[in-house]
Amino acid sequence: MTDGPTDTPARPMERPLERPVERYDFAAAEPRWQAAWEQGALFAAPDVPDGTKPKYYVLEMFPYPSGKIHMGHVRNYTLGDVVARYKRARGHAVMHPMGWDAFGLPAENAARERGTHPAAWTYANIAAMRAELKSMGLSLDWSREFATCDPEYYGKQQALFLDFLQAGLVERRKSWVNWDPVDGTVLANEQVIDGKGWRSGAPVEKRELSQWFLAITKFAPDLLAALDTLDRWPERVRTMQANWIGRSEGARVRFPLAAPVDGVTEAEVFTTRPDTLFGMSFLAVAAEHPLAAAAAARDPAAAAFVAECRSQGTSEAAIEQAEKKGFDTGFRVAHPFLEGATFPVWIANFVLMEYGTGALFGCPAHDQRDLDFARKYGLPVPPVVLPPGEDPASFAIGRTPWTGDGTLYNSAFLDGLDTAAAKRAAIDALEARGLGQGVVNWRLRDWGVSRQRYWGCPIPVIHCEACGTVPVPKDQLPVLLPEDVDFSVPGNPLDHHPSWKHVACPSCGAPARRETDTCDTFVDSSWYFARFCAPRAEAPITPEAADAWLPVDQYIGGIEHAILHLLYARFFTRALSTMGQVRTPEPFAGLFTQGMVQHASYKAPDNRWLAPDEVEVAADGSAVEKGTGIPLTVSRNDKMSKSKRNTVDPGAIISRYGADTARWFILADNPPDRDMEWSESGVAGAHRFVQRLWRLAATLDQKGAATPGGRAGDGDARPLMQATHRTIAAVTAALEGFAFNVAVARLHEFANAIEGSNAPLEARREAVSVMARLVAPMMPHLAEELLSILRPGTTDLVAGMPWPEADPALLAAETMTIAVQVLGKLRATLSLPVGTPEDAVLAAAEAEENVQRAIAGKPIRKRIHVPGRIVNFVV
């Protein structure tokens, strides 16, 4: 024995505690109750509910198996579990499943860095996180668990991909894509945040590649219109989606080229202002536009300009600073209405190839950006819309364009029309001449799902010289990922694999090449909620099960998925619905977006970040480093992050305080849609309440406040019964409204009421039994413990008990408190029996000394009486 002291130093005399203070042993109790629930299979749901109870599908966004759960997970799954347990108690058939969003880049990075296989890394993480989630005591149906990287899951996804292909909802085409140079893969538009890759943070480049696209744009009108039906979604998520889908009405206009260039005979633009066509000054195309390419082929200066545009940053800062730059190609286009007039074609760095047609007509008099451009290059600025009240002879455009409505002039057949009428007339004229038509343009782009990665769902397609792209026959699914892969070289390991991609063409048998792109992982999470309904079935989705359970009644997750995941899942469900695989067009009837869990962060003068346990926090909130006493800069409400070292490990919290304490604090602190601050003192406070409730039950027969002159526990039961039933009503209302912090407050009050009550033992026992059922959704283990104290030897579980019903007879009070105001100012409060007639209430109010003083002898002009609430005298 060399480690540790071999003897203990002499200690001062210790006196044994006369009466050891008993405390709730959550560390023993929590696993015991988790085992009891599991044994009773209390949370298992059938694939197809028998219809005797209304169904309720509660789902939290499934986690990425990064290795450990974090506080955001604890909050997310606690919120979902409260809903699940509450709805179960209210008599619903509840489905509450859990799985793993398990494909993705971190597994490959781990493989590169440490040589572990992505599958091994992922499944080890899942095992660790499953154990952590189980320690939280969540009422999950674990029998439905799957990971998206299971061949049983991604094989079904491949079958769905083939269905999409057959339905014409998948296309392969060459296009300009967002390329993330760090992750070495393509990104969808939604995954480019502020010009940078959503995961890597690297500035995104433009590349032209052949890609697989899902036709989300076919559903753009439906996806937009149906937002109005999602009345249980947060307003801001709906607006964000509406903005993202981005509908705008206008026209497509074709401008014939004065002389065809490389076979190109016209340039088509999209405009929302066809009324201003007579104010045209130039035509501008994107650097990626065919006309720009034609110019570049002819003129090295044009080629240089195109190259410059392509390297231009797309970040907000870069755009802000970037000048409006252009290059005159020398090409000219004819005007659709002005006979003989032609306009120059410019390449401009502000024209986006991805929006509209990649070309626009410039009308500087009525558009700020066009005006800046025209002023810079000395192009004409002809006004065509006269603002209300302006004189056509004197109206001129200075530094700001007129972008509002007005009366058309200088515009031939549009003269005298207002903006709205002119738009219609211009579109009619374009359509009559075959030079354009009214269209609705969408900002939403098709969803490019090809990713040049290993750890994803292989796209089940084979490329054959003779037959083109051939779908893998369904009876050959799943297309399994090869296990022997080499991560030592950059790029897509599937591409490097010596044999995997070489296959025979399923159609002609000739040697062919397997598609080596894998699916964007957002595909995996676009239908998992449907798979949960029948997770082991042969078909990807089982209509009887999916139609019985979908839509998800309550979906809960972070606001960061407001666009990406939620839009993709809506699209998938709509597509599946048109293919007859599910009935519902919308996946999530109710959506709740939770706030982030934050924590104070501590920074030393030498820029070191300190973890919370390295810090001494004073009462005034200031902090110093433990040991050294170096003063620290404290920043409240910082997002938890490893770099700032302000993360709190849920595992440590649960082993120190128990799962119930963590759950209770996270619910109690603030409304769940707001960001919350994790604080050590707050957790400790929550734990005090856990212990207090336990003590309340454990010492029930010893307690009971004595009334003056009476004995403990010999008082009237009715006040406590009333408090009990008022609490039932209040907590029920709070839980229904996601006001969990209010529910917590009401339960605190209830605990105060029980402790202060001198009701007989039986009444207090009944109150604690109601308490057990009311706290159960939030602190399920403690609830079971309370019941077992009240009813020793019982095998009943609170988790299987119905929600208590408030008795209306006990909600009614015998006395009411009336506030008495004079001129709207509170002067007295009256306590009167319920049912006191109005004249008696008014008389009592007027008789109050303070009221008399405030009235000061003036005549009362008006007496307002709101029964049971208030009296207001107007003098």
Added chain:
RNA sequence: GCGGGUGUGGCGGAACGGUAGACGCGACGGACUCAAAAUCCGUUUCCGGCAACGGAGUGUCGGUUCGAGCCCGACCACCCGCACCA
């Protein structure tokens, strides 16, 4: 620029148009302890007052109302989303 949201004690936050600050955290005072921990009791929006009580008070200014944190109008601050979108 466009769209959405939020402003209440030292802090998190309560409040069908009807007693603003429930409940908790923190702080302060006290009890129990040799001492501590744990627990219990009390105080805690600000100003004046020993008190009863009075005055002020929910970002600012105005309006509606017997009565406004809540409804309406204008503004200010902060947060979030989108954006050379034609």
